[in-house]
Amino acid sequence: MLYEGSLKENKLHRDSDSLLIKRIQEGDINALRGIVDKYKDVSFSLACSILKDENKAEDVLQDAFLKVLMNIRKFRFDSSFSTWLYRIVVNTCLHANEKKNKFLIDKTSEIEFKESEEKSGLELVLEKERKVYITTTLKMMKPEEALLLRLFYLCDLNISEIRKVTDFSESNIKVMLHRGRKNMYAILSKITGNEFNNLI
Amino acid sequence: MNEDKTRDLIKDSLLHTSDQFTENFMRRIEFRDSLSRNFFRIFVISILCCTIFVFLISKIKSNFTFPHIPLQIPHLSIQILGVLFVFALLNKLILLREKILKLM
Numbered sequence: 001m002l003y004e005g006s007l008k009e010n011k012l013h014r015d016s017d018s019l020l021i022k023r024i025q026e027g028d029i030n031a032l033r034g035i036v037d038k039y040k041d042v043s044f045s046l047a048c049s050i051l052k053d054e055n056k057a058e059d060v061l062q063d064a065f066l067k068v069l070m071n072i073r074k075f076r077f078d079s080s081f082s083t084w085l086y087r088i089v090v091n092t093c094l095h096a097n098e099k100k101n102k103f104l105i106d107k108t109s110e111i112e113f114k115e116s117e118e119k120s121g122l123e124l125v126l127e128k129e130r131k132v133y134i135t136t137t138l139k140m141m142k143p144e145e146a147l148l149l150r151l152f153y154l155c156d157l158n159i160s161e162i163r164k165v166t167d168f169s170e171s172n173i174k175v176m177l178h179r180g181r182k183n184m185y186a187i188l189s190k191i192t193g194n195e196f197n198n199l200i
Numbered sequence: 201m202n203e204d205k206t207r208d209l210i211k212d213s214l215l216h217t218s219d220q221f222t223e224n225f226m227r228r229i230e231f232r233d234s235l236s237r238n239f240f241r242i243f244v245i246s247i248l249c250c251t252i253f254v255f256l257i258s259k260i261k262s263n264f265t266f267p268h269i270p271l272q273i274p275h276l277s278i279q280i281l282g283v284l285f286v287f288a289l290l291n292k293l294i295l296l297r298e299k300i301l302k303l304m
Contacts, residue, residue, distance in 0.1 A: 029230075040222065041214055045213060045215045048215055058218060061221075062224070062225050134209050135215065150210060153206060153207045153210035154210050
């Protein structure tokens with residue numbers, strides 16, 4: 001029942017997207033506002049997974065939406081719009097990040113405990129908010145792991161859709177997701193300490 | 201760890217853009233559109249000017265003295281130079297447009 005409900009919800013999403021996309025393809029720029037409003041936060045979260053800098057992520061996201069507008073006539077409804085959009089967002093972020101060369105899939109995934117630049121440990125402990133903890137955790141994780149976790153759990157994409165977005169092989173995605181989950185809980189337990197059980 | 205718990209946790213990691221994000225983006229598109237339209241006008245005017253320029257060049261005398269030495273330049277060379285000049289100008293215009301669009 002839950003699965004059927006989710007399928008119906010997905011179909012509704014796709015239908016509303018299709019209407020907006022057709023309007024944009026016909027030249028109605030205002031329809032783009034609907035698409036931007038709908039996808040900006042999820043896309044922003046994905047961009048932050050790669051870039052680790054919210055200001056830069058917002059600029060890059062604007063470029064990504066501009067690319068969407070410029071290429072929207074090429075979209076043929078063969079795949080879901082969200083998958084197509086996330087692919088553009090991820091590619092634009094990777095291109096922006098190219099010089100830093102942060103996104104390496106061959107790197108062995110070891111947990112790197114870096115100090116958060118924005119908040120001290122004490123502030124984090126005081127805030128004790130789930131959202132702050134999980135956002136900080138994902139920020140501390142490797143870009144590809146944080147990205148895959150968000151694509152899988154936040155965007156609700158399946159493995160083959162993630163493959164279309166990232167170009168990673170399916171086995172690679174499964175391995176990185178497993179590793180990502182493990183690392184996420186390890187970092188989370190490290191930064192939350194005794195609060196870990198209350199948090200989840 | 202349970203999949204549902206992981207899902208719940210990561211759903212909480214949704215980040216939000218600044219309040220002006222959509223407005224800034226729409227303004228950027230409007231500005232880009234108006235720039236494209238203006239460039240199109242400039243492009244058309246440039247082509248017209250270039251056509252007139254080429255026409256005038258083709259009317260230049262191929263025999264003249266400079267200052268006292270009689271010179272003879274073949275008509276075809278003058279026309280080729282004119283066409284090359286026009287192409288260089290149009291190329292510059294296109295490059296300028298690309299640069300501005302990249303900066304936005």
